[in-house]
Amino acid sequence: MTQTETEGTDGTATMSTNDEIDESIRAELTRLRDSIDNIDAAVVHMLAERFKCTQQVGYLKAEHKLPPADPAREARQIKRLRDLAESAKLDPAFAEKLLNFIIAEVIRHHETIARS
């Protein structure tokens, strides 16, 4: 069983099991996790909308024989997202990695559309 160090009423450190965590700590954890769940749901919905748009771009490109990837556009997006991340106090390297991960999937979709 996992043990957690908590401060007792006399100020001394006591060990409590996961099942015995103070009710107020449990409530705070639940509140934060509820927000995390809402944010995760928003991320999924936003990504779904983004992929709907990129799918339309994929069809447009295939129809007009344009290449699946546009490195110049990607470079502009990465610069923009890194700047946004910095002002939001999010690690810009993480923001760049995330965008590159999403873009790679989009390009894969565009290649599939172009072959179809």
Ligand SMILES: C=C(O[C@@H]1C=C(C(=O)O)C=C[C@H]1O)C(=O)O
């Ligand atoms: C969606 C496009 O296709 C690709 C995917 C991009 C993206 O997911 O943002 C950006 C540039 C392209 O490499 C596009 O050209 O706009």
